[in-house]
Amino acid sequence: SQQGEEDPQALSIQEGENATMNCSYKTSINNLQWYRQNSGxxxxxxxxxxxxxxxxxxxxxxxxxxxxxxxxxxxxxxSRAADTASYFCATVTGGGADGLTFGKGTHLIIQP
Amino acid sequence: DVKVTQSSRYLVKRTGEKVFLECVQDMDHENMFWYRQDPGLGLRLIYFSYDVKMKEKGDIPEGYSVSREKKERFSLILESASTNQTSMYLCASRSQPGTGGYNEQFFGPGTRLTVL
Structure with a gap:
């Protein structure tokens, strides 16, 4: 089940600018985490x-x-060129050692 | 430096083969996880283990099984690989939640599996 939803799906900005990504979720959480994934x-x-x-x-x-x-x-x-990556929010709802529930991610591109 | 390693970065198998994906962590973590990642679907939890010889189903366990004989190693098994199991597989580990709540997960580099 998809808990987090990131917005926007993709974002392209110039180096030096600030990048903002949003995440919405549906149920009560224990905590929320952000992860980065470089291509592959x-x-x-x-x-x-x-x-x-x-x-x-x-x-x-x-x-x-x-x-x-x-x-x-x-x-x-x-922002720096090295920040180019996909960013995911993930929630932990609690109740045991269950895993993270991830959103689909925001793909951030930093233009040099 | 914490480390989670996966046995292969790329793997190509044929339909019907039995496939083993291995994950090893060196952080003495109790909890370990297997996810798959697909375009448009994000990461989805397949199985997790909160201690040795223990396992729990995640959101999409069908077609998979797991083994946790030692604390540092968590194996994902595809009993009879099918083309719809072509995906990126990610292993993660986490220390046992404490009084402060749940902690971050540490991920391996991933195994990109192609089933022909």
């Missing part, structure tokens, strides 16, 4: 935000979480 590779964890947190920063990344709207956003500031 595995996923790399970027940041985790718990359901009782509203904002979190890590380097050039800023994540917000609005549990009342069941949505999250990922902001990448001062």
């Amino acid at each position: 590779r595995g996923l790399v964890h970027l940041i985790l935000i718990r359901s009782n947190e509203r904002e979190k920063h890590s380097g050039r990344l800023r994540v917000t979480l609005d549990t009342s709207k069941k949505s999250s956003s990922l902001l990448i500031t001062a």
